[in-house]
Each structure stands twice: as structure tokens, then as C-alpha cells.
Amino acid sequence: MTTKVNCKIDNISVSVEQGTTILEAAKKINIKVPTLCYHEDLCVAGNCRVCIVEQVGTDRLLPSCATPVAEGMEIITNSLRVRNARKRIIELLISEHNADCTKCFKNTKCELQSLASEYIFNDEGFINLVPYKNYKEVHLSPSISKDDSKCIRCQRCVRTCSELQDISALTVAYKGANMKISTFFEKPMYEVVCTNCGQCVNRCPTGALVERSYIDQVWDAIYDSKKHVVVQTAPAVRIALGESFGLPPGAIVTGQMVAALKRLGFDSVLDTDFSADLTIMEEGAELLNRLRMSLKENDTTVRFPMATSCSPGWVKFMEHAYPEYLDNLSSAKSPQQMFGALAKTYYARKRNIDPKNIVSVSVMPCTAKKYEANRPEMHASGYKDVDYVVTTRELAMMIKQAGIDFLALPEDDYDSLMGESSGAGVIFGATGGVMEAALRTVYELVTGREVPFEHLNILPVRGMESVKEASIVINNPLPEWDFLDGVELKTCVAHGLSNAKMIMEKVKRGEVNYHFIEVMACPGGCIGGGGQPIPTNYVIRKKRTDAIYSEDEGKPIRKSHENPEIKMVYDDFLKEPLGHKSHKLLHTHYTPRNRY
Amino acid sequence: MSDVKQIVHNLTNQYGKSVESLLPILQNIMEINHVITEEAMIEVARELDISAAEVFGTATFYSFLNTSKPYGKYIIRVCKTITCMMHGKNQIIEEIELMLKIKPGETTHDRLFTLLETNCLGQCHQGPAMLINDTPYTQLTPSKVRDIINSYLVLEVSNY
Numbered sequence: 001m002t003t004k005v006n007c008k009i010d011n012i013s014v015s016v017e018q019g020t021t022i023l024e025a026a027k028k029i030n031i032k033v034p035t036l037c038y039h040e041d042l043c044v045a046g047n048c049r050v051c052i053v054e055q056v057g058t059d060r061l062l063p064s065c066a067t068p069v070a071e072g073m074e075i076i077t078n079s080l081r082v083r084n085a086r087k088r089i090i091e092l093l094i095s096e097h098n099a100d101c102t103k104c105f106k107n108t109k110c111e112l113q114s115l116a117s118e119y120i121f122n123d124e125g126f127i128n129l130v131p132y133k134n135y136k137e138v139h140l141s142p143s144i145s146k147d148d149s150k151c152i153r154c155q156r157c158v159r160t161c162s163e164l165q166d167i168s169a170l171t172v173a174y175k176g177a178n179m180k181i182s183t184f185f186e187k188p189m190y191e192v193v194c195t196n197c198g199q200c201v202n203r204c205p206t207g208a209l210v211e212r213s214y215i216d217q218v219w220d221a222i223y224d225s226k227k228h229v230v231v232q233t234a235p236a237v238r239i240a241l242g243e244s245f246g247l248p249p250g251a252i253v254t255g256q257m258v259a260a261l262k263r264l265g266f267d268s269v270l271d272t273d274f275s276a277d278l279t280i281m282e283e284g285a286e287l288l289n290r291l292r293m294s295l296k297e298n299d300t301t302v303r304f305p306m307a308t309s310c311s312p313g314w315v316k317f318m319e320h321a322y323p324e325y326l327d328n329l330s331s332a333k334s335p336q337q338m339f340g341a342l343a344k345t346y347y348a349r350k351r352n353i354d355p356k357n358i359v360s361v362s363v364m365p366c367t368a369k370k371y372e373a374n375r376p377e378m379h380a381s382g383y384k385d386v387d388y389v390v391t392t393r394e395l396a397m398m399i400k401q402a403g404i405d406f407l408a409l410p411e412d413d414y415d416s417l418m419g420e421s422s423g424a425g426v427i428f429g430a431t432g433g434v435m436e437a438a439l440r441t442v443y444e445l446v447t448g449r450e451v452p453f454e455h456l457n458i459l460p461v462r463g464m465e466s467v468k469e470a471s472i473v474i475n476n477p478l479p480e481w482d483f484l485d486g487v488e489l490k491t492c493v494a495h496g497l498s499n500a501k502m503i504m505e506k507v508k509r510g511e512v513n514y515h516f517i518e519v520m521a522c523p524g525g526c527i528g529g530g531g532q533p534i535p536t537n538y539v540i541r542k543k544r545t546d547a548i549y550s551e552d553e554g555k556p557i558r559k560s561h562e563n564p565e566i567k568m569v570y571d572d573f574l575k576e577p578l579g580h581k582s583h584k585l586l587h588t589h590y591t592p593r594n595r596y
Numbered sequence: 597m598s599d600v601k602q603i604v605h606n607l608t609n610q611y612g613k614s615v616e617s618l619l620p621i622l623q624n625i626m627e628i629n630h631v632i633t634e635e636a637m638i639e640v641a642r643e644l645d646i647s648a649a650e651v652f653g654t655a656t657f658y659s660f661l662n663t664s665k666p667y668g669k670y671i672i673r674v675c676k677t678i679t680c681m682m683h684g685k686n687q688i689i690e691e692i693e694l695m696l697k698i699k700p701g702e703t704t705h706d707r708l709f710t711l712l713e714t715n716c717l718g719q720c721h722q723g724p725a726m727l728i729n730d731t732p733y734t735q736l737t738p739s740k741v742r743d744i745i746n747s748y749l750v751l752e753v754s755n756y
Binding site: 162167168169170171172173174175182183184185192193595596 | 634637638641642646647648649650652653656657
């Protein structure tokens with residue numbers, strides 16, 4: 001049994017478990033204590049001091065995020081002393097912060113700005129140190145921009161990068177007044193081990209870390225009458241976009257989003273879910289091919305476990321951290337890039353449009369997708385397959401710029417040809433989703449029967465546990481697959497790169513013998529992606545996940561191979577999975593990268 | 597294997613591969629090479645299996661670890677804080693500048709001496725004070741400083 005401690009916060013008695021911080025206890029009784037460096041997903045740092053409170057009978061102010069409740073404690077959260085001190089602290093933070101708010105990407109979405117708005121500051125405060133600081137601003141990465149002049153050194157990004165992702169591309173360098181958040185030798189983000197996952201962007205309280213925005217380029221394309229602009233939307237966008245318009249997390253706004261995209265002026269509004277289904281066809285075929293080579297033809301060069309390659313953060317992580325395991329990654333491109341390659345070939349031909357006049361835009365919950373689209377190898381169509389990637393947040397901003405009353409929009413449907421999708425494509429957005437989608441198709445291809453799970457819901461791979469294992473025994477396969485009879489297909493699902501690293505270390509040590517692993521770089525999968533609406537926490541991610549599975553449940557088609565547009569693209573264009581055309585357009589290779 | 601790789605490899609063998617070894621390893625690299633280069637940090641990161649940025653963060657935190665241009669064989673650190681200043685540290689620095697033809701932050705062409713200013717050495721009661729490598733010198737005067745530096749030069753000549 002856990003011990004309880006009692007305290008009074010603002011004269012309200014509260015009893016909490018031993019070890020609970022004052023901040024958590026206050027939250028329990030709906031007392032709001034402002035915070036900056038504190039984040040629910042991360043360990044306590046206690047460096048910003050914004051959350052200070054007064055303990056009756058002592059003369060020191062306590063950081064409530066870092067102080068556990070003690071028996072009999074009496075806490076005041078809004079005394080004059082607390083308010084004066086807090087005001088000074090915010091003033092000090094601003095004295096080193098480039099507060100040119102109207103020119104900031106995070107304007108009205110900045111936590112420091114919103115704290116400052118609760119006080120009235122005048123010129124009698126501290127000297128503005130920004131001009132003396134020699135701050136650096138780096139926009140060179142295709143994914144993430146870093147502006148030190150807006151950094152308040154709360155270190156949320158550093159903790160995110162080390163705790164959630166175990167990458168530590170960002171660190172605290174130098175000390176005292178020169179202390180700054182830096183990469184290795186202050187190199188630009190694109191040169192270092194950064195996977196572009198954008199989890200730091202999701203947690204930065206100011207505009208110091210933001211996505212590189214491509215909104216202007218997209219508008220230019222839309223207003224260029226010679227261009228045919230196609231847009232694809234990732235599965236996880238539709239269940240999070242609503243948050244940017246005041247809806248609760250988990251609100252499904254697929255119809256409104258499609259309607260809004262049409263009003264923005266895109267010539268064709270299509271779905272990444274379509275190419276997610278296509279990914280399943282190719283990746284599933286690749287898995288079966290590897291199994292055939294290994295089990296039937298005894299080819300010992302075949303690598304297991306095969307790993308998914310949809311998450312560009314995970315792919316770049318592998319290139320940096322496990323270059324010797326790049327052959328384990330599925331050669332299938334991610335849905336975004338498959339879509340891009342088809343948009344300027346298959347779609348262009350079907351619609352009779354010159355591919356050089358097609359601009360392909362994708363809306364992603366992800367910042368790493370921006371990097372992926374800019375990889376030099378992603379020109380399979382002969383053009384840049386995906387021209388611009390915008391995040392869920394950027395799409396929300398575009399909708400606001402266009403003056404569209406999002407919530408009042410009537411629902412609309414995706415355009416045809418690469419707009420149709422199955423439920424399997426939808427669940428790509430959540431951790432475990434790719435695995436579930438793949439199993440639904442692979443099992444049925446091999447046995448001719450549906451996967452043996454109620455309503456096709458493969459529950460063992462769902463949920464927020466950091467690592468999930470599942471296995472399916474294949475019995476009575478179709479004659480073509482007789483070598484798989486009795487084989488137990490072992491799979492593993494991980495999300496967040498720290499968990500991915502754990503799995504890869506086990507693989508390296510030979511402790512596990514999985515056939516297929518799914519990794520998504522972000523906590524919760526794409527629904528918790530670096531391009532999703534801010535804030536994020538466990539509860540929000542859980543609600544988005546529930547929404548994605550309910551979207552799946554509501555789809556008439558739940559399996560990738562039953563998507564009629566998928567059948568059509570193979571009949572009319574690609575011919576067969578892993579075929580010659582597929583190989584050219586839908587598969588890729590990987591590059592070993594440096595260790596810093 | 598390059599020199600740096602070999603040095604780092606030997607040091608990890610000596611101190612072990614846990615994170616606590618990071619600082620002694622960096623200190624030793626500093627002592628051997630008078631600088632901790634990018635290459636050295638990547639090697640340390642690889643050996644200890646930590647991120648190179650973390651090594652960089654640690655190395656840049658400590659003023660006695662140099663991550664920029666290589667320092668000379670003898671690093672002269674003159675205390676710049678207020679008590680030593682009142683005791684005449686500016687004259688001491690001027691004398692060194694005159695003698696070695698370098699300014700604070702610079703290294704002599706023969707890579708023997710680097711002149712630096714440092715924060716308090718805890719010798720306020722007998723300032724001005726300076727350190728040459730690990731040896732403290734106190735109650736300095738311009739002529740005393742000249743003698744001290746000469747003694748290092750003599751040592752170098754006799755080593756030939």
C-alpha cells in the first residue's frame with residue numbers, strides 16, 4: 001500500500017501519494033500553476049522557475065514541479081511574493097528572448113508569449129540582451145529550423161531527444177551566459193544524427209524550434225494556373241487537424257478536411273491511405289518473398305527481421321545508428337513517396353496531364369517527411385516525386401489564412417483515382433497499424449482465409465505499450481505456400497526511437513528471432529508525429545489512436561488487397577507487386593550515414 | 597588506426613566504457629593533444645556508445661578542456677578577476693605579451709606557450725596569480741614573470 005501525505009494548497013486540503021509533486025497535487029484540485037520547462041512526457045528539469053510557489057512558514061520559494069509534497073505542508077500559489085517573483089522570472093526570460101512576436105511562426109501559439117500576456121511589462125524591466133548575444137539562426141534543414149534567439153534554454157528539446165528518442169542530437173553546450181542548445185560542434189541539423197522526427201518541435205514552448213514551412217510555395221503552386229496541384233493527406237492528419245480549430249483530441253474531421261482542401265484550390269484531393277494500401281501490397285509481397293527464399297530455397301543471405309520503412313525518422317535513425325542492418329529495412333518506399341511516384345506517372349497518364357505541370361503536395365503529421373521528400377533518390381518519376389510537404393499545423397494555418405470557417409464546412413469526399421482506401425490504410429497512423437494491415441493481407445494471401453481475429457481487429461499489436469510482440473501460426477496454407485505450413489510468424493512493434501534502439505540491440509545480440517518488425521519513430525506512431533497540433537501528451541495520443549481505429553471500423557473495406565483502386569493500379573499499370581515497374585517506382589535504397 | 601583513434605582506444609581500455617569515464621578520458625586527451633578535436637569526440641562517443649553531441653556538451657562545459665585551436669605545451673592562465681586586477685594583473689599580461697609576442701587567446705608559433713585569462717584561482721590574498729599548466733605562481737611582478745617564463749624556456753633548451 002502506498003503512503004498518503006496531506007497538504008493544503010491555497011487553503012484547500014488535498015491528500016496525495018507520497019512522492020507526488022506540489023504541481024501534480026495542485027492540478028488534482030484544479031489549481032493551475034504556470035509552467036515552462038515542465039512537460040508531462042519528460043523528466044523534471046526545474047530550470048525555468050516559473051512554477052514557483054510559497055510555503056507558509058519558510059522564506060524560500062519552491063519550484064512546484066520539482067518539490068514533492070511533505071506531510072502538513074501549506075502552499076500558497078498566488079501570494080504577492082509569488083506573483084512578483086514570477087513576473088521577474090518571465091521578464092528575465094524575455095530579456096534574452098527575441099520577442100519580435102508578430103514575425104514569429106509560433107505567434108499566438110507560444111507558451112512564453114501566453115505567460116507574458118498574463119502580466120503587464122514596461123520598459124523599466126531588464127535590459128534587452130538580444131542584440132548583444134550573437135544568436136544564430138539555422139534554416140538549412142529541409143525539416144526543422146532552429147533559432148537560438150528565441151530559445152529560453154528550458155531544455156525540453158534536449159530531454160525529448162535523449163529520453164524519448166535516445167538520439168541526443170541536441171545537447172546543452174558551453175556554460176553560464178554562453179550556454180546554448182547545440183548540435184555536435186554546432187553543425188546544422190541536417191548534417192548530424194537528427195532524424196527530423198520533430199518531437200522537439202512538438203515540445204518547444206517558443207519559436208526556437210519549428211518546422212521549415214513550405215506554405216508560400218504551396219500557395220504559389222495553387223495560384224499558378226498552368227499547374228495541376230494534387231494533394232495527399234496522411235491517415236493521422238484527419239484525426240488531429242480538428243484540434244487546431246478548437247475541437248477535442250480524437251475528433252474525426254476527414255470530410256471537413258477534404259472540403260477545406262478543395263476550397264483552398266487544390267485541383268485534386270487524394271489520400272495517402274491509398275498508397276498505404278499499396279505499401280502493404282509491396283511490403284507484404286517482399287516479406288513473403290523473403291520467407292520463400294529463406295525457408296524454401298534455403299538462401300542464407302536473406303535478412304530477418306524485415307523492418308517496415310514507412311517512418312522516415314526510423315529510416316534515418318537506421319542509416320546513422322545501424323548501417324550494417326540497412327538490408328533488413330523493407331525496400332518498399334513509404335506511402336508518401338509511393339504516392340508521389342505514381343502521381344507523376346500513373347495519375348498523369350490516366351488524367352492525360354503532362355507530369356511536368358503536376359505539383360505534388362502532401363499533408364503529413366510529420367516533419368521528417370519533409371526531409372524524405374527532399375532525398376535525392378526520390379525522383380523515380382523523372383521529377384521530384386513529392387514537391388512540398390506541409391504539416392498538420394501548416395495546413396491549419398493555410399485554412400485560417402483562406403478565411404475558411406472550418407467547423408461549418410459540409411463534409412466532402414476524396415476525388416477518385418488514388419483517393420480510395422481501406423481501413424488497413426487508415427490505421428497506418430497508429431503504432432501497430434502497419435503490422436495489423438500487413439497481417440490482414442499477408443495471412444489471407446497465404447491461406448485464403450481472413451486473419452483469425454474477431455472483426456479483423458488484431459488487438460495484440462494495438463495499444464500504447466512501448467514494445468508489443470505477437471505471433472500467428474500459419475496452418476493449411478494454399479498449395480503455393482506449403483512451405484509456410486506450421487510456421488509461426490513472429491512480429492514485434494515498437495514506437496519511439498528509444499524503444500526501437502532497444503529492439504535493435506536485442507536483434508544485434510541475437511536474443512530475438514522475429515520475422516517482421518514495425519517501428520514508428522514517434523511516440524504513439526504518426527498520431528503523435530512531430531507535425532501534429534501542439535500540445536501532445538499521453539491522453540491526447542490515446543484519444544487520437546482511438547479515433548483512428550474507429551475510422552477503420554467504419555470503413556466498408558478493411559483490407560488493403562480489397563481496395564478496388566489498388567486492384568486497378570495493378571491491372572492497368574503496375575501489373576504485379578515486386579514487378580518491374582513496382583521496382584522502379586515503389587522501391588528504394590538506403591545510405592549509411594555518420595555517427596554524429 | 598589514426599593517432600587520435602589509438603589514444604582514445606587506449607584510454608577507454610584504461611578507464612572503461614561507462615559514462616563516468618567520459619571526463620577522465622577527455623582530460624587525458626587534453627593532456628596529450630592540448631586540444632579535443634571533432635575526430636577525438638566522435639571516437640570517444642563511439643567507444644562509450646553515447647551521442648557525439650553529449651561528448652561535445654561535456655567538453656565545452658569545462659574551461660580546462662579546449663575544443664578550438666590546439667593549445668601550446670605550456671598553458672599560461674592569468675587570473676582576471678577583480679582582486680588580481682587591483683594587484684596589477686594587467687602589467688603581468690603586458691609583460692608576457694611583450695616577451696612571447698602573443699595576446700590572450702593566442703599561441704606562440706613554436707607551439708610552446710598559450711596565454712589565457714582565467715577566472716579566480718583562489719589566490720586573492722597573494723595576487724596577482726597565474727597557472728602554468730598545473731603549477732600556480734603568486735605575488736607576481738613583471739620581473740618575476742620574466743624569470744618564470746625564462747625558466748620554462750631554459751628547460752626546453754636543455755631538453756634538446
